[in-house]
Amino acid sequence: MLKLNEESFMKRFSKILKRITMAACVISLMFSGKTMTTQARGLIDTSKKGSLTIEYKYGDRHFDGVEVNIYKIGSVSSDGSFFELDSQYKAISPVTDLKSFTDKATVDEQWKKILDAVEPYAVNTVGPTATTTSNGGYAKFTGLDLGIYLVRSSTVVDESEECTYVFSSFLISVPQLDSSDNWIYEGGVYSASATCKCEKEALNEEFELLKRWNDAGYENLRPSSIEVVIKRDGEEYATVTLNEENSWHYSWSDKSGYMWTFEERVGGDINYSVSLSDTRSNDDGKVKITYVLTNTYNPPDNPPPPDNPPPDNPPDNPPDNPPENPETPGFPSLPEVLGAIRNLPEVLGARRLPQTGLLWWPIPILVIVGVVLIVKGIRKNSKA
Structure with missing residues (x-):
């Protein structure tokens, strides 16, 4: 009877030992994998060229x-x-x-x-x-x-x-x-x-520049005309005037492949934010690119009072605790450079721009799973 109990105990102990060994191997592999990844990439020697x-x-x-x-x-x-x-x-x-x-x-x-x-x-x-x-x-x-x-x-x-x-x-x-x-x-x-x-394109392309206004309620402040400097690959190509007479529109044609940027000149002290968008169309090989400059009016923080301001506290309709400094809605700021939007190319043969960094979140989960399996095995053997 004693011999039988000893054999049963050894079998249980052997199973538990195997589970502990397997869990230890899993944990060891996880941490060794981290070390290998770090050593494989290493640090860049910034003194080199x-x-x-x-x-x-x-x-x-x-x-x-x-x-x-x-x-x-x-x-x-x-x-x-x-x-x-x-x-x-x-x-x-x-x-x-x-x-x-x-x-x-x-x-x-x-x-x-x-x-x-x-x-x-x-x-x-x-x-x-x-x-x-x-x-x-x-x-x-x-x-x-x-x-x-x-x-x-x-x-x-x-x-x-x-x-x-x-x-x-x-x-x-x-x-x-x-x-x-x-x-x-x-x-x-x-x-x-x-x-x-590399892309093979038509010898010439058609271009169009449009002006749009986002100034509802402040149309009376809109300038009668604006000047736009058109730059081709950073060099001045043309200076054009946009107004209602030309429907705030200008068009031209040129060879493909240039980068077009725009500088807008608006007279006075009117505060506008300017954004640029573009669309590209191809009609039977004829390429047309449309650039849209949108001016958004930014009201001043403290607008001047109207010509006939209402009483401060009308007796028939007094305000309910009006805030002392009401917030004004925010508007986008003027970008420093208005550049043509271009598609990010596929760089054949150039690998991703590298980053260092490792995913650590799986480690504690795997450790917990390993411990649960060990405890479950011990309980199962105890019941046997």
């Missing part, structure tokens, strides 16, 4: 003579663990916390917002960090400070084909991550590469 190579092609055709400008808009943090926008671009970007880019479903949209905001400012105000020309279908930059770069490229006009090859602007980090989640580092230099997205 970087290189950038961009390929220019459409199908099997490679392009020489493409003028390429790059603009440094972000840097590596001082400890080499993440990227951040430089201060002048952070001030105008609607998205500033790059470490928050963890949702793959929205990350492209976030980078597009940054591109739309910084590109006109970089081109019109700051100027390129470096410039080169493609040779053999490739543009190469060396000796770069590490960080995030905006890449802009000139178009290629082919009169024989009656078309324009347009290369999309994009953002890229130097360095990049490889398929193993390691920083690409060769020959003492961090590197990055990309194939620029």
Whole structure:
């Protein structure tokens, strides 16, 4: 009888020991996985330089003579663990916390917002960090400070084909991550590469500029006309006057691939917020892009009293504890730069802009599940 009890006890003890061992292995694997991920990526050595190579092609055709400008808009943090926008671009970007880019479903949209905001400012105000020309279908930059770069490229006009090859602007980090989640580092230099997205478009495009007013109740303050400076790739293209006679409208045509921006001049001290939107249509190969400038009137905080103000406290209808300082509704502020909205291109061959950061929430859940399984096994064996 004693021997039978000993055998039964050993079987129970063996089962419990197996469960404890399995739980320990699960926990060990979870923490070892974290360590491997951190060690695989590592920190960026900010004392090193970087290189950038961009390929220019459409199908099997490679392009020489493409003028390429790059603009440094972000840097590596001082400890080499993440990227951040430089201060002048952070001030105008609607998205500033790059470490928050963890949702793959929205990350492209976030980078597009940054591109739309910084590109006109970089081109019109700051100027390129470096410039080169493609040779053999490739543009190469060396000796770069590490960080995030905006890449802009000139178009290629082919009169024989009656078309324009347009290369999309994009953002890229130097360095990049490889398929193993390691920083690409060769020959003492961090590197990055990309194939620029190219589209074959009509030789010329039609453009239209419209003015819209959002000033209900204040139409009498609207100016009789405004001037708009149209800029093509940062250089003044034309200055036009919009008014009721031309239905607040102006149109023109030009080659494809330019970036169009607008500066509005409104006389007087009228406070307007200005926003820009655009739409693109294609009718049997004829491309038309419409830009809409919308002026929203901002009433002053303390508007002047009317010509015939009512009594302060009418005896028949006294106010019920009116607030001393009623709040005025807020309106959007005037953006520093009105830039053409452009689609974020697919950068073939350029991997995602890298982020460091790990998901910790599964760890405590898995630990709790392991403990519950152990306790359940002990109770089951005790009943047996």
